[in-house]
Amino acid sequence: MLTVRVYFCHYEWNWSRSLKMKEEQNEFRGSNFRFWDSLSENEKAEQIMKSKSKIGVHSEIGKLRKVFLHSPGQEVELMTPRNASELLYNDIIYYKNIVAGHAQLKSVLSLVSTVLEVSECLEEVLEISQAREQLLDQILAFQGCPELKTELQSFSSSDLVQTLLTGVTLKRNSLESWLSSKTFSLVPLPNMYFMRDTSMVVGNRVIASRMASSVRYAESLIMRTIYEYHPELKGHGLLLDAAYGEVDPKFTIEGGDILVISEDLLLVGISERTTPKAVDALVNALIRARAEDGNQEPFNVLCVILPRERSTIHLDMIFTVANKEQAVVYSPYVLGRERARVVRIRVKPDGDKKFKEVEDLILGLRSVGVRMDPIPCGGDEPLHQQREQWNSGANLFSFAPGKVISYIHEHTLRACESAGFKIMSAKDVIKHPTLLQSNYPLIVTVEGSELSRGGGGPRCMTCPVLRDSV
Numbered sequence: 176m177l178t179v180r181v182y183f184c185h186y187e188w189n190w191s192r193s194l195k196m197k198e199e200q201n202e203f204r205g206s207n208f209r210f211w212d213s214l215s216e217n218e219k220a221e222q223i224m225k226s227k228s229k230i231g232v233h234s235e236i237g238k239l240r241k242v243f244l245h246s247p248g249q250e251v252e253l254m255t256p257r258n259a260s261e262l263l264y265n266d267i268i269y270y271k272n273i274v275a276g277h278a279q280l281k282s283v284l285s286l287v288s289t290v291l292e293v294s295e296c297l298e299e300v301l302e303i304s305q306a307r308e309q310l311l312d313q314i315l316a317f318q319g320c321p322e323l324k325t326e327l328q329s330f331s332s333s334d335l336v337q338t339l340l341t342g343v344t345l346k347r348n349s350l351e352s353w354l355s356s357k358t359f360s361l362v363p364l365p366n367m368y369f370m371r372d373t374s375m376v377v378g379n380r381v382i383a384s385r386m387a388s389s390v391r392y393a394e395s396l397i398m399r400t401i402y403e404y405h406p407e408l409k410g411h412g413l414l415l416d417a418a419y420g421e422v423d424p425k426f427t428i429e430g431g432d433i434l435v436i437s438e439d440l441l442l443v444g445i446s447e448r449t450t451p452k453a454v455d456a457l458v459n460a461l462i463r464a465r466a467e468d469g470n471q472e473p474f475n476v477l478c479v480i481l482p483r484e485r486s487t488i489h490l491d492m493i494f495t496v497a498n499k500e501q502a503v504v505y506s507p508y509v510l511g512r513e514r515a516r517v518v519r520i521r522v523k524p525d526g527d528k529k530f531k532e533v534e535d536l537i538l539g540l541r542s543v544g545v546r547m548d549p550i551p552c553g554g555d556e557p558l559h560q561q562r563e564q565w566n567s568g569a570n571l572f573s574f575a576p577g578k579v580i581s582y583i584h585e586h587t588l589r590a591c592e593s594a595g596f597k598i599m600s601a602k603d604v605i606k607h608p609t610l611l612q613s614n615y616p617l618i619v620t621v622e623g624s625e626l627s628r629g630g631g632g633p634r635c636m637t638c639p640v641l642r643d644s645v
């Protein structure tokens with residue numbers, strides 16, 4: 176294999192050792208590489224600036240530099256048919272069967288980006304006593320089990336990470352607990368591998384989500400703590416700090432509903448997970464943040480009112496961006512007779528907002544100057560569309576413009592091929608990373624038949640922290 180030295184490796188990072196090592200191991204960084212020595216002084220300075228900036232997401236497709244993942248562990252095997260739906264799963268899934276699919280995703284992303292494993296970051300953060308204390312207090316208060324604190328405080332950081340992920344079984348040591356229908360005093364976090372939802376980077380700031388379901392609260396508290404304390408990520412301020420504080424069912428927001436199309440355009444799902452009240456707060460927070468940054472440009476938010484169905488919990492289950500002007504869509508809800516309503520909010524820098532209902536999402540995008548040609552998830556047949564969308568067939572993840580990861584869905588992939596994409600398996604790409612250097616649009620497929628039964632796809636499993644601008 177061709178060995179390539181990438182300019183990123185030449186910058187001396189001051190951050191934690193493990194992260195630096197990861198940078199160095201990642202010698203090959205995808206298609207746009209150049210030898211450091213071939214860069215002009217200006218280009219070098221620009222690259223150094225870029226690598227200094229710790230977080231920044233201004234599009235759905237900019238070349239990926241840093242991404243959060245969580246490789247699923249034993250926590251996914253703690254559910255039973257009885258509690259599966261409460262734990263937000265479509266079915267009982269087996270750890271061994273999802274490992275391979277997730278490992279493919281991670282290997283492909285590691286070829287092009289720094290991959291931050293959330294459990295490793297959490298372990299590092301738990302070494303900071305203030306962070307550990309704060310996180311434990313918050314999680315245990317939310318879960319109503321503050322009595323666990325003394326025991327958990329005594330754990331090593333790695334044991335504590337494991338315990339937070341796999342939960343604590345309720346001790347049957349009183350009549351009340353003996354008769355309780357609960358299994359856990361501290362609920363496990365089997366949804367952790369859906370990294371997308373619990374926090375998000377919008378522009379140069381972070382949103383700590385407020386999850387719609389209490390079984391996921393702890394996940395966003397974990398992310399909030401990582402962004403607050405981790406040397407690699409801290410210091411950016413929160414755009415919206417929704418993870419902690421009073422529970423208000425009218426105020427919930429999850430990352431699967433937020434798509435950053437450009438600096439001046441967001442798509443937002445109004446769904447069973449994300450409420451209008453939270454989106455109002457997000458828009459106001461953006462107005463303030465942009466004013467702070469001296470940004471005098473107006474911006475737009477397109478709000479898609481999603482049906483409340485299990486397979487459309489988030490906007491990214493019916494619409495994901497695959498290239499500069501192409502998106503994979505679930506046609507019935509984006510274009511068809513049953514299409515979702517879309518409300519456009521035009522926001523002036525002085526905070527003035529104008530609301531208008533637009534015809535559909537694609538025309539709404541046009542109305543703000545963005546062309547997106549839809550590629551139908553499942554192809555043209557309603558039967559295939561429904562089956563493949565159910566298994567997260569519209570949920571693709573872009574790691575560069577026109578470079579996308581998808582599950583293997585025959586009809587969706589065929590539609591993508593007709594739209595100009597080449598299809599390659601993750602296995603081939605991992606064996607021959609130079610395949611990623613192609614100039615043509617590319618879809619890398621990962622095995623997802625078991626992963627999708629957790630309720631999401633490649634976009635749901637990734638949380639981009641840093642992307643190049645497009």
Ligand SMILES: NC(=[NH2+])NCCC[C@H](N)C(=O)O
Pocket residue numbers: 262263264366369371372430431432488489491492629630631632634635
């Ligand atoms: N961005 C997404 N579509 N995420 C899917 C999350 C699935 C997860 N089981 C949940 O219900 O929360």
